[in-house]
Amino acid sequence: MKFDTPATNNPIDQLKVVGQPLDRVEGPLKTTGQAPYAYEWQDVPGRMAYGYILGATIAKGRIAAIDTAAARRAPGVLAVVTHENAGPLGRGQFYVQRFLAAPEVDHYHQPIALIVAETFEGARDAAGLVRARYVEGRGAFDLAAQRDTAPVAQRAPFGGPPETAVGDFEGAFAAAPVTLDETYTTPDQAHAMMEPHATIAAWEGDRLTCRTSIQQMNWGLRDLSLALGIPKDRIRLISPYIGGGFGGKGTVQSDLVLAALGARAAGRPVKVAMQRPLMFNNTIHRPATIQRIRIGATRDGRITAIGHESWSGNLPGGRTEPTTLSTRFLYAGANRMTRVRLAVLDLAEGNAMRAPGEAPGLMALEIAMDEMAERLGLDPVAFRILNDTQVDPEKPERPFSTRPFVECLRVGAERFGWSRRSPRPGAVRDGAWLVGMGMAGAIRGAPISKAGARARLDARGIVTIETDMTDIGTGSYTIVAQTAAEMMGVPLERVVAKLGDSSFPETPGSGGQQGAPSVTAGVYAACTKLREAVAHRLGFNSADVTFADGEVRSGNRAVPLGQAAGAGDITVEDSMEYGDLSQRFAQQTFGAHFAEVGVDAYTGEVRVRRMLAVCAAGRILNPKTARSQVIGGMVMGIGAALTEEMTVDKRRGFFVNHDLAGYEVPVHADVPHLDAVFIDEVDPTMSPLKAKGVGELGLTGVAPAIANAIYNAIGVRVRDYPLTLDKYLEHLPALA
Amino acid sequence: MRPFTYERARSPAEAAAAAIRNPGARFIAGGTNLLDLMKLQIEVPPHLIDVNGLGLDRIEGTQEGGLRIGALVRNTSLAADERVRRHYGVLSRALLAGATAQLRNKATTAGNLLQRTRCPYFYDTAQPCNKRQPGSGCAAIGGVTRLLAVIGSSEACIATHPSDMAVAMRVLDAVVETVKADGTTRRIPIAEFHRLPGDTPHVETALERGEFITAVTLPPPIGGRHFYRKVRDRASYAFALVSVAAVMQRDGTGRVALGGVAHKPWRVEAAEAELPRGARPVTAAILDSAKPTHDNAFKVKLAERTLAAVLAEARG
Numbered sequence A: 001m002k003f004d005t006p007a008t009n010n011p012i013d014q015l016k017v018v019g020q021p022l023d024r025v026e027g028p029l030k031t032t033g034q035a036p037y038a039y040e041w042q043d044v045p046g047r048m049a050y051g052y053i054l055g056a057t058i059a060k061g062r063i064a065a066i067d068t069a070a071a072r073r074a075p076g077v078l079a080v081v082t083h084e085n086a087g088p089l090g091r092g093q094f095y096v097q098r099f100l101a102a103p104e105v106d107h108y109h110q111p112i113a114l115i116v117a118e119t120f121e122g123a124r125d126a127a128g129l130v131r132a133r134y135v136e137g138r139g140a141f142d143l144a145a146q147r148d149t150a151p152v153a154q155r156a157p158f159g160g161p162p163e164t165a166v167g168d169f170e171g172a173f174a175a176a177p178v179t180l181d182e183t184y185t186t187p188d189q190a191h192a193m194m195e196p197h198a199t200i201a202a203w204e205g206d207r208l209t210c211r212t213s214i215q216q217m218n219w220g221l222r223d224l225s226l227a228l229g230i231p232k233d234r235i236r237l238i239s240p241y242i243g244g245g246f247g248g249k250g251t252v253q254s255d256l257v258l259a260a261l262g263a264r265a266a267g268r269p270v271k272v273a274m275q276r277p278l279m280f281n282n283t284i285h286r287p288a289t290i291q292r293i294r295i296g297a298t299r300d301g302r303i304t305a306i307g308h309e310s311w312s313g314n315l316p317g318g319r320t321e322p323t324t325l326s327t328r329f330l331y332a333g334a335n336r337m338t339r340v341r342l343a344v345l346d347l348a349e350g351n352a353m354r355a356p357g358e359a360p361g362l363m364a365l366e367i368a369m370d371e372m373a374e375r376l377g378l379d380p381v382a383f384r385i386l387n388d389t390q391v392d393p394e395k396p397e398r399p400f401s402t403r404p405f406v407e408c409l410r411v412g413a414e415r416f417g418w419s420r421r422s423p424r425p426g427a428v429r430d431g432a433w434l435v436g437m438g439m440a441g442a443i444r445g446a447p448i449s450k451a452g453a454r455a456r457l458d459a460r461g462i463v464t465i466e467t468d469m470t471d472i473g474t475g476s477y478t479i480v481a482q483t484a485a486e487m488m489g490v491p492l493e494r495v496v497a498k499l500g501d502s503s504f505p506e507t508p509g510s511g512g513q514q515g516a517p518s519v520t521a522g523v524y525a526a527c528t529k530l531r532e533a534v535a536h537r538l539g540f541n542s543a544d545v546t547f548a549d550g551e552v553r554s555g556n557r558a559v560p561l562g563q564a565a566g567a568g569d570i571t572v573e574d575s576m577e578y579g580d581l582s583q584r585f586a587q588q589t590f591g592a593h594f595a596e597v598g599v600d601a602y603t604g605e606v607r608v609r610r611m612l613a614v615c616a617a618g619r620i621l622n623p624k625t626a627r628s629q630v631i632g633g634m635v636m637g638i639g640a641a642l643t644e645e646m647t648v649d650k651r652r653g654f655f656v657n658h659d660l661a662g663y664e665v666p667v668h669a670d671v672p673h674l675d676a677v678f679i680d681e682v683d684p685t686m687s688p689l690k691a692k693g694v695g696e697l698g699l700t701g702v703a704p705a706i707a708n709a710i711y712n713a714i715g716v717r718v719r720d721y722p723l724t725l726d727k728y729l730e731h732l733p734a735l736a
Numbered sequence B: 001m002r003p004f005t006y007e008r009a010r011s012p013a014e015a016a017a018a019a020i021r022n023p024g025a026r027f028i029a030g031g032t033n034l035l036d037l038m039k040l041q042i043e044v045p046p047h048l049i050d051v052n053g054l055g056l057d058r059i060e061g062t063q064e065g066g067l068r069i070g071a072l073v074r075n076t077s078l079a080a081d082e083r084v085r086r087h088y089g090v091l092s093r094a095l096l097a098g099a100t101a102q103l104r105n106k107a108t109t110a111g112n113l114l115q116r117t118r119c120p121y122f123y124d125t126a127q128p129c130n131k132r133q134p135g136s137g138c139a140a141i142g143g144v145t146r147l148l149a150v151i152g153s154s155e156a157c158i159a160t161h162p163s164d165m166a167v168a169m170r171v172l173d174a175v176v177e178t179v180k181a182d183g184t185t186r187r188i189p190i191a192e193f194h195r196l197p198g199d200t201p202h203v204e205t206a207l208e209r210g211e212f213i214t215a216v217t218l219p220p221p222i223g224g225r226h227f228y229r230k231v232r233d234r235a236s237y238a239f240a241l242v243s244v245a246a247v248m249q250r251d252g253t254g255r256v257a258l259g260g261v262a263h264k265p266w267r268v269e270a271a272e273a274e275l276p277r278g279a280r281p282v283t284a285a286i287l288d289s290a291k292p293t294h295d296n297a298f299k300v301k302l303a304e305r306t307l308a309a310v311l312a313e314a315r316g
């Protein structure tokens, strides 16, 4: 099915099931422990063996010699995989990291061996017996040291152009009566999802089946095939339940490749879970950035010049962190520039983490906007409203498909009680607490891609949907089932959604917040075909058929849906493909975040007191799961604002706090009441569902809203995340 | 984790004797620290001596009017004990500021005292660490040190002791009671129990090989208002950047000890005379020999401000 003109009225608009705040269909399985994660499957034939990954203990150099003899002799050890026996290994297409040091070591904790044994404990113990001798090389680990030398990034498939220019930025900035030129930094961040990367790999002849934890099955298939040098059609990946990913499981990581190699070497199925202390330096992460923002405005607050330059680092050939993305779209201004520079760093690979580019980009831009509002003597909400644009600021002939950004700001300000904020920082005291309010705007792209689904109707009237879409805890099962239920006129209980199997029709999976709109459109296409097939079987004229209450109706005839499959299941497959609407319209999601914090006047400890997110993301397919996505993003934003940082040892070249004790994500006590509301809108340019994703929008803008609230509370501007108390303690009010 | 053998001790002295018989053996109490370290091969004991069944899980009054806390009393039970809450509030508060409810249910009094540092380089067996591997060097010095010690450290080690409970016990002048393999017992004042790193950061306490902790005693109550203020980056489930344990009397005198700043709970009795004059002179005296790193210099200021918060609360 092709979607190339804006959607009109269609069966989804009935909103009997879609748009309802329904519970997750797989919830009971999760809460009763019946939804196995990758490591937990019990149905794999053959006797399971256990793999343990050994990571490199240098950051850069090569393995001069690796002695595995003692490990091989250890009790229960079945195989030891190293570069000496792994055979040639390729890389994936999206990540540049190599899955095994071979023998060059590119970064700390890059795998140097997989030990396979009868038990996990045996493998772990034997790993301690492997002796590697390294020749250390000189690595680069300090982004700031390369600020003056890092070249402008190359154009690459994701993240937009590395440089953009409209009008005369330098001239307009120089001429502006009110200006800001500040530099902000964001740290390396870890996905720190609940379920670690894990795989059970099993070979049958030359066919490989992996139960794993991966967000994008199609990329996983492609990248595993490239890594192992075997055709895609000999691989099957199964990831029906995933304990979080945040982009860190976008595609193949070393657990998957090494499990496959280990299973081949041992001749048995092998399970590998990457141990938590290895995850931080082994897998991808969100790279640190340095961002310089310049804004020039007229005295009455109209932006005339806006510039955003950014630096990040990566392994050779790696991607940039495209922080300038949002700056290209969020505010008006005739003269604009963005530039992204990329240093080579010998740390673990930097790559996609929830709202790549936009999350750290807005962490800088939205503090800058707060500072600029103050310089102009304007309220931060009013300043943003003043600089709203309804067209792509780089291409004024291209409108936004929908852009209720001003509405998000207004509704948020009203609901949050923004008018009670003191414009003077450091002015509000509540006992020992200095209290402040802050806000930030949010924008996140609304991509949508080709996605397929298979739909089957059986004689009981059960509709089964199969797609390779994944549910990483987001609610994909539920919205897939809702879409099918709406289309086929059946209650939710009559739909079975099957996800996360690479043998199912292809989708872009969970990533870039395009999963929900893409997969539901694919299900729409498949169900449209199923409706036609049902009508045809029943001899109905498909043009006037309706599907409702479990029946198929035409004129005065009504038959139970299942009857159409009386003579055998009806199975159809289709996908949704897209025309040029995304070129004709700028498709984005918008939001406004508001935060109130207390800062202890003595110790500087910050406690977020309450937060509000107002989001616009087209039709909200399920307000309950969407809200969960947004408040989850807000929790992540609290971490980004206050605690989360992988600290680099710049001498030794690794992230030092590489476990969940040292990398501090928010705990319950850090999270206050969170309020998330959605603007009532539909976006017919997206798909027949008129929906956009929301999972990444919920994060973008949260951290700067908190940072701005801290400024409002204490009157000290901190431009380096996370805003830990040591960065402003000296400047807190003197003690009585 | 290395394979190990296991036995259940039948008496404290036998536990100590078993430890002498099995070089490298460890006692296991709650296991919340030891097992984590064993999984990471930071501790590799060939033999474990389980001391949970020794009946050392009672809190009793002493003849002097204090309390004797059995070595195996769980942190949860100790924090909830009515006598502790009434007379030794600083201890109860310190315990509740540590770890999580689940961990406290398992963690024991002796185990808490003997928990090992949280220095991130200590936890990474690929890094040199004099505490983990004597003589290998200290990766932390010159590295990432924000959480490490500001005072009492050495060229060999700048780690801190992570316990909250021990800081309260230091303020209360607790005494650690032990038994050795030959059955002799000792009473070690808490001030002398933990050691500074010096040249031997792997030697963390005054305990001798095999010496087994049977109890911790608290002297009779000293009255006053009890405070434990722990400052950390997130609101819970984190070790202290700085903590202040204090017992303040009505007349403005009192006692104070700091956590998160040194290789042991840090108390300078002489500095307490300054308490009526406020946080600045007290902290200046307590931390006068501080040698912080660039990353953790803020702890000195933070200690002063945290003490100021406590003193303000005590006045208010």
Ligand SMILES: Cc1cc2nc3c(=O)[nH]c(=O)nc-3n(C[C@H](O)[C@H](O)[C@H](O)COP(=O)(O)OP(=O)(O)OC[C@H]3O[C@@H](n4cnc5c(N)ncnc54)[C@H](O)[C@@H]3O)c2cc1C
Binding pocket: A661, B026, B027, B028, B029, B030, B031, B032, B033, B034, B035, B036, B051, B071, B097, B098, B099, B100, B103, B106, B107, B108, B109, B110, B111, B112, B113, B114, B115, B162, B163, B164, B165, B211, B212, B213, B214, B237, B238, B239, B240
């Ligand atoms: C995630 C996490 C967070 C934590 N957060 C905090 C915190 O915020 N604040 C805090 O103070 N603590 C914290 N802790 C540490 C916790 O308090 C300790 O792990 C616990 O107190 C150790 O007690 P245990 O009985 O489990 O000791 P074990 O692990 O059983 O033993 C620890 C050591 O003591 C020795 N030992 C035990 N009993 C005796 C005895 N009777 N005589 C001689 N030696 C003995 C053992 O041989 C071992 O070397 C945390 C721990 C974890 C895992």
Ligand code: SF4
Binding pocket: B117, B119, B120, B121, B122, B128, B129, B130, B131, B132, B137, B138, B139, B140, B141, B148, B156, B157, B158, B159, B201
């Ligand atoms: S500070 Fe102490 S514990 Fe940390 S690395 Fe140095 S010697 Fe080891």
